[in-house]
Amino acid sequence: MAGFDLVSIQDTITAHVQSEFPTYTVYEDYILNEQELQRVDNRVKPYIVISWYGLNHLFSAGSVAGVRQDQYSSGFDIGVIAPTPKQCRHAINIIIDRLIGYSYDGVARLIPGTSTSAFVAAENNGVPHLYMAMSEFTFPVNTTDPGSYMSAP
Numbered sequence: 802m803a804g805f806d807l808v809s810i811q812d813t814i815t816a817h818v819q820s821e822f823p824t825y826t827v828y829e830d831y832i833l834n835e836q837e838l839q840r841v842d843n844r845v846k847p848y849i850v851i852s853w854y855g856l857n858h859l860f861s862a863g864s865v866a867g868v869r870q871d872q873y874s875s876g877f878d879i880g881v882i883a884p885t886p887k888q889c890r891h892a893i894n895i896i897i898d899r900l901i902g903y904s905y906d907g908v909a910r911l912i913p914g915t916s917t918s919a920f921v922a923a924e925n926n927g928v929p930h931l932y933m934a935m936s937e938f939t940f941p942v943n944t945t946d947p948g949s950y951m952s953a954p
Contacts, residue, residue: 876939893934
């Protein structure tokens with residue numbers, strides 16, 4: 802694909818996360834509902850979720866040669882869903898450590914965002930049973946063929 806190929810970058814990052822964390826199932830843009838959750842010893846089996854951003858223009862990195870040669874960025878939120886808060890915090894710390902600086906093309910590197918958050922999900926009776934920790938990452942994107950147009954795969 803000529804031009805901006807954000808999907809192949811996303812696929813490469815997903816493959817990297819899957820290889821770094823082979824014991825976790827990795828889902829893209831999807832959080833399982835209660836009926837779909839895998840359980841081990843009646844507890845939720847931990848898993849990872851990646852939610853992708855679109856393409857964002859960096860106005861501070863403009864080119865005199867035209868907008869197709871400008872610098873862009875994209876990114877993702879990555880989260881861990883686990884049955885205990887400590888397991889969640891531990892897993893997201895390992896994920897952040899392994900992703901900071903990862904290069905998907907030998908040049909561009911993943912940059913951590915400004916926040917990491919943790920959430921709790923409770924059952925109908927108010928008892929916590931599921932925890933989620935999220936972090937964000939961004940990465941630079943440019944086109945290797947600025948004269949071409951973006952096209953669907």
